[in-house]
Amino acid sequence: MLRTSFFKHVAQTSPEPMAIEISHADGNYLFDTKGNKYLDLIAGISVSNVGHRNPEVLTAIKNQADQHLHTLVYGEHIQQPQVLLAEALANSLPAPLTQICFVNSGSEAIEGAMKLVKRVTGRFEILGCNNAYHGSSQGALSLNGDEYYKRNFRPLLPGIRQIRFGNFDDLKRINVKTAGVFVETVQGEAGVRTAESSYFKALRQKCTETGTMLVLDEIQTGFGRTGTFWGFTQHGIVPDIIVMAKGMGGGMPIGAFAASEQHLLQFTFDPVLGHISTFGGHPVSCAASLATMRFIENNHLAEQVKEKETLFRNHLTHDSILEIRSAGLLMAVELGSFDKVLQTIRHCLEMGVITDWFLHCNTALRIAPPLTIRPEEIRSACEVITAALNK
Ligand SMILES: Cc1ncc(COP(=O)(O)O)c(C=O)c1O
DSSP: OHHHHHHHHSOOSSSSOOOOOEEEEEBTEEEETTSOEEEESSHHHHTOTTOBTOHHHHHHHHHHHHHOSOOSSBTTBOOHHHHHHHHHHHHHSOTTOOEEEEESSHHHHHHHHHHHHHHHHSOOEEEEETTOOOOSSHHHHHHOSOHHHHGGGOSOOTTEEEEOTTOSGGGGGOOTTEEEEEEESSBTTTTSBOOOHHHHHHHHHHHHHHTOEEEEEOTTTTTTTTSSSSGGGGGTOOOSEEEEOGGGGTTSOOEEEEEOHHHHGGGTSSSSSOSOOTTTTOHHHHHHHHHHHHHHHHTTHHHHHHHHHHHHHHHOOOTTOOEEEESSSOEEEEOSOHHHHHHHHHHHHHTTEEOEEETTEEEEEEEOOOTTOOHHHHHHHHHHHHHHHHO
């Protein structure tokens, strides 16, 4: 019944949705209405870093709901959860990234960052990377790397060009006309592609030399996923803007970007209300996000990520696995063909493990579980994946 209405009335994102009828979720598991239990290896695409329905996040949500929901667009009223979250985020970031602009999603945060680089520099040319994924809205889409997802929506934003992620030669294309360069700290949807710290340092230097703003998209890598709270701190650089969402809300919708006070002040004047959103920084989402930050910190979740990554890598050995690319608990198991990936996803699902593929890399299996996944769950997940590959 529900299933029929799902297909009839909910706009379908793809021809073959997973279509599990979710009954409830708890910790590292999802449960369907038929009583099946699934170990979640994708965490709602890097969202549920602290596990599903994390008790501390739930308490924060309930307490905030008892106080107030939306009152007025953020930045007008002083609302405790927003202020405390902004302060905590600022404390987690290096100077001068002390101010936070709250929105509702990753794409929306990217849009805000695109506007900010134009407003601050007075330039309009923006560089993105090949294979990048920054979201589905028109600005974010303009930055994305994969032509298949763009071609039917043209014309997109003018002034946008692409450089190759990790390629030193392409840094020459950053010049005094470039307003900003948008880079994912780890390219998630490209199938987990990393770049050397020396690349990030050279990128930073070129941006500084040309007065270009460096924007790091930490929407998928933030909140502990790669083994540090923010991924970029592993490269010894400080960007001009950090963009965040996904794991930020502990399962609630929220996004934001952080920049210096001097830069974010540009949205205060000429025009006033330079970047606003009715629900941006919703107090319940902010309360959930603050609880998420505290949980990650108090339980040392980021510090355990490397060990868990190694456990996955050690237990995932099979002739069909061509390569494993990983950055902490953001992992791509390369199988070389979409058919093989789809088959493996299907077999894993039958055996109670949820995996997925990547938007711009359908030949690799996605492994990005809640950071709360336990060693014994990693071992049994790897057994299931191996059994699925054997079928
Ligand atoms: C790196 C990155 N940036 C941006 C986005 C877009 O975020 P949202 O789906 O919240 O708009 C995503 C979503 O997958 C992402 O992985």
